[in-house]
Amino acid sequence: xxxxxxxxxxxxxxxxxxxxxxxxxxxxxxxxxxxxxxxxxxxxxxxxxxxxxxxxxxxxxxxxxxxxxxxxxxxxxxxx
Amino acid sequence: xxxxxxxxxxxxxxxxxxxxxxxxxxxxxxxxxxxxxxxxxxxxxxxxxxxxxxxxxxxxxxxxxxxxxxxxxxxxxxxxxxxxxxxxxxxxxxxxxxxxxxxxxxxxxxxxxxxxxxxxxxxxxxxxxxxxxxxxxxxxxxxxxxxxxxxxxxxxxxxxxxxxxxxxxxxxxxxxxxxxxxxxxxxxxxxxxxxxxxxxxxxxxxxxxxxxxxxxxxxxxxxxxxxxxxxxxxxxxxxxxxxxxxxxxxxxxxxxxxxxxxxxxxxxxxxxxxxxxxxxxxxxxxxxxxxxxxxxxxxxxxxxxxxxxxxxxxxxxxxx
Numbered sequence: 142x143x144x145x146x147x148x149x150x151x152x153x154x155x156x157x158x159x160x161x162x163x164x165x166x167x168x169x170x171x172x173x174x175x176x177x178x179x180x181x182x183x184x185x186x187x188x189x190x191x192x193x194x195x196x197x198x199x200x201x202x203x204x205x206x207x208x209x210x211x212x213x214x215x216x217x218x219x220x221x
Numbered sequence: 222x223x224x225x226x227x228x229x230x231x232x233x234x235x236x237x238x239x240x241x242x243x244x245x246x247x248x249x250x251x252x253x254x255x256x257x258x259x260x261x262x263x264x265x266x267x268x269x270x271x272x273x274x275x276x277x278x279x280x281x282x283x284x285x286x287x288x289x290x291x292x293x294x295x296x297x298x299x300x301x302x303x304x305x306x307x308x309x310x311x312x313x314x315x316x317x318x319x320x321x322x323x324x325x326x327x328x329x330x331x332x333x334x335x336x337x338x339x340x341x342x343x344x345x346x347x348x349x350x351x352x353x354x355x356x357x358x359x360x361x362x363x364x365x366x367x368x369x370x371x372x373x374x375x376x377x378x379x380x381x382x383x384x385x386x387x388x389x390x391x392x393x394x395x396x397x398x399x400x401x402x403x404x405x406x407x408x409x410x411x412x413x414x415x416x417x418x419x420x421x422x423x424x425x426x427x428x429x430x431x432x433x434x435x436x437x438x439x440x441x442x443x444x445x446x447x448x449x450x451x452x453x454x455x456x457x458x459x460x461x462x463x464x465x466x467x468x469x470x471x472x473x474x475x476x477x478x479x480x481x482x483x484x485x486x487x488x489x490x491x492x493x494x495x496x497x498x499x500x501x502x503x504x505x506x507x508x509x510x511x512x513x514x515x516x517x518x519x520x521x522x523x524x525x526x527x528x529x530x531x532x533x534x535x536x537x538x539x540x541x
Contacts, residue, residue, distance in 0.1 A: 150509075152311030181314035181512065182387070188394040190280040190319045192312045201398045205279070205308075206414055 145216065147177045148184045148194040154207055155193040162195070162213055171217040223259060223350065230255035249439025256431045256477050260347065261420070264473065267346050268419055272412030276403060278306050280316050283333070287325050295329045300368040303336030304361070310506055317513050322393035327381055332372025335522070339501040340364035343419075344476060351480040359493055359537060367497070367529045374525065383518035426474025434477035437485065450487055458534035461495040462527050475499050489541050494534030501526050
């Protein structure tokens with residue numbers, strides 16, 4: 142199961158990013174372990190400065206702004 | 222090329238709506254049509270270009286550039302980069318922590334954070350197109366100087382004591398993460414998304430701003446401003462600055478109003494002080510920063526900015 146982490150301090154785009162991933166996973170029937178890190182200290186200690194950011198299995202795949210549908214599908218399929 | 226918008230406004234006002242050209246209403250409608258179309262056109266075109274170009278700059282790169290620079294150079298770089306680096310206000314806390322954690326001085330970090338919302342590239346370009354490029358220069362220079370002096374003061378007064386202590390205990394990695402690759406196509410898409418996003422956020426301010434501007438343009442006589450807020454009235458500058466503090470607004474909405482105020486004879490310094498105060502002192506931003514800065518620091522920050530803008534206002538009124 143893929144571990145997907147969304148990093149964002151709670152702005153609209155961060156929440157939206159999480160929802161987009163959740164919806165896409167449902168649509169694709171992909172089982173994922175999705176979490177959202179809100180704590181700015183943890184975000185900084187993980188080396189992230191631009192939010193929303195997304196990590197898949199600990200690897201940074203996206204930062205700043207909303208991801209698009211195709212990108213999310215790639216992360217979920219693991220074809221990155 | 223921009224005469225196209227004047228012609229469009231001529232057509233809408235005098236031909237399509239058939240308004241008497243010498244009436245107040247015609248002046249207001251003409252101003253509204255010309256300015257809204259021009260601003261939306263410029264905003265879209267320029268944001269696409271700016272968004273594309275600045276996809277090469279990120280807070281991570283800024284940190285690396287600032288790291289280890291001599292202090293004077295660091296303040297200067299911080300405000301220049303602050304003016305052009307994109308980051309959402311919700312990133313300011315992780316960014317603040319990461320900068321301090323990698324050893325960048327508090328004053329340099331604050332100079333970056335202060336300047337970022339204050340000097341806005343879209344505003345700079347719109348000022349040039351509506352009021353004149355000398356105004357753009359005054360705006361950008363004032364913003365950068367305010368940021369630099371503010372940062373220097375913070376270091377000089379050793380205001381680290383007004384930062385929440387936990388910040389200094391965080392150990393953020395100083396090595397950058399492997400960045401996802403950005404193709405040209407992705408950069409273009411980011412620029413497009415960003416532009417659409419900004420338009421969605423500001424269209425109402427633009428309409429409101431131009432609406433107010435059009436009303437003043439058409440109906441308020443010039444003598445009113447000269448009598449009430451001319452350069453001879455010493456209170457005009459501080460009143461303008463203080464009035465603008467709670468009036469946090471999008472700078473794109475303030476520009477059309479400023480354009481009219483200057484045309485009606487409001488002194489450049491007073492107008493500039495008002496605009497800087499509107500855009501730079503933002504309550505939502507302060508609430509976010511409260512997580513890492515003590516109230517004293519926020520109060521210092523607001524007082525410093527208000528004072529700086531008052532000085533700037535008098536300075537420019539005296540110069541021009």
